[in-house]
Amino acid sequence: MARRASRAQRSDIDDDRTDAEMNTTERFQLPIDGILEMFNPVGGQPHQPHPALSPVVQQKHPKVSNLSKTGMGLLETVKGRWRQQDKRGTQEEVCVSGEVQRCAHAPCAIKPRNCLRIVVLGAPGVGKTNLVKRFLGEEFQETYKVTAEDFHRKLFHVGAEAYQVDLLDAARERNFPAKRRLSILTGDIFLLVFSLDNIESFSEVCELLSEIRVAKTKLVKSKRPARLSVVVCGNKVDLDAHRVVSRSDVTKALARDVAFFETSAKLGTALEAVFGELAAMGGLPYETTPSQHQLVSMVTYRSLCQRSRGRSCTLGEAAPCAAVDTLARRPSFGSDLQLVLGSSAKANKPERCPIQ
Incomplete structure (x- = not known):
């Protein structure tokens, strides 16, 4: 009899444990649509459950109060993040080769007409990298190193306008014609x-000039040679004493x-005139030349842009400034190709890809 009683007690204990486990399982089987309704930040449309979900998941639960404290903390964290995104609003716009794209870290909105891409071409060892460094506000580098960084972006604020200049050093594409x-x-x-x-580097520049003219003419499908915006240094x-190419x-x-x-990238000879000519060809103000603006960090530049949003005045009160965007990366070849195909489609849709 004692053994039977102990067996009955163990059976009752096992039943209680099973009920407790079922209650615990039920507590965490919350309806997915109910959770998503809690996630909805500003009273948007309630989420419709997917038909593939099981009936247990789709069924309406009378209360969500059984959710554990850990789960509620997680939900509140997600809802807080969404509220922060709502306060920030839409992401800033940044222009790449005349096309406005979304960029999370862009400090200011830049109009497409204020965006410019400068392509730097030439033979190796002629000083392209040092010319680019001078434009970015860096010092001349005496020792020659093979170009590793081929894309740079400099952001400007002149008056009430923001400008963007992308510099693409295509030295590493010298042996890749396409x-x-x-x-x-x-x-x-x-x-x-x-x-x-x-003298060989000068001959290569002449060949590049002819290639640029032919490529641009085919792109616009014009019978006349395209007018180019080119500066030769x-x-x-x-x-x-070692000069072999005369004027x-x-x-x-x-x-x-x-x-x-x-x-002379080393002495800075005529660099101001070169950068001024590049700005004039691109429709940029003369203040984009290195000597006409103050170079600041991206943190300072971003703070100036954010400060100008909260008041009626603009950065026109401040002196012209610029910053080098070290986070900028060259757009992919796929996006560049889409941009080229979109431009060529406006010119009566050429029969083949213009890079061939």
């Missing part, structure tokens, strides 16, 4: 660089619509 041609087609202005002590003018040779080979400057 990639180089795609970079040419997406460029707005071209900076061609050769060394005055290297004969760099290393400080090495006058007369350059003027004979270049067309009249091509601006030519003899520069």
Whole structure:
């Protein structure tokens, strides 16, 4: 009899444990649509349960109060994040090659007409990287290193307008004609660089100039040669004793619509005129040249942009400033190709891809 009683007691204990486990399971089997209704931040449309969900999940639960404290904390955290997103509003807009794209870290909204892509081309070792460094506000680098960073972005605030200049050094695409041609087609202005002590580098610039003209003409489907926005730099003018390319040779080979400057990235000779010409060709203010604005960090630049939103005045009160966006990365070749195909489609839809 004692054994029977103990067996009955153990059976009752097991039944109680089973009931407790079932209650615990039921407590956490909350309806998915009920949870999503709690997630809805501003009274949007309630979420409709997916038909593939099991009936146990789809059934309406009378209360959600059985949710554990940990689960409620998780839900409140998610709802708080959504509230922060609602307060921030839409993401800022940034322009890439004339197309406005969404960018989470962009500090200011930039109009498409204020965006410019400069493509830098030329033979290796002629000083392209140092010219780009000068534009970015960096110092001249004496030792030669193979270009590793091929894309740079500089943001400006001049008056009440924001501007964006992308510099693409296509040196690594020298042996890839299709990639180089795609970079040419997406460029707005071209900076061609050769060394005055290297006749072969000058011959390469002449070939590049012809390639740019042909590619742009095919893109717009024009019978006349396209008018180009090109600046040619004969760099290393400080090495006058080793000079092998004369000014007369350059003027004979270049067309009249091509601006030519003899520069020195080391001494800074004529760099102000080069950058001023690039700004004029792109419709940018002269204050975008390095000597006409103050270079600040991205943190300072972003704070200035955010400060201007909370009042009626703009950054027009401040002096012209600029910042280098170190987080900027070159748009993918796929997006560049879509941009080129979209531009060529406006010109009566060419029969084949324009980079071929």
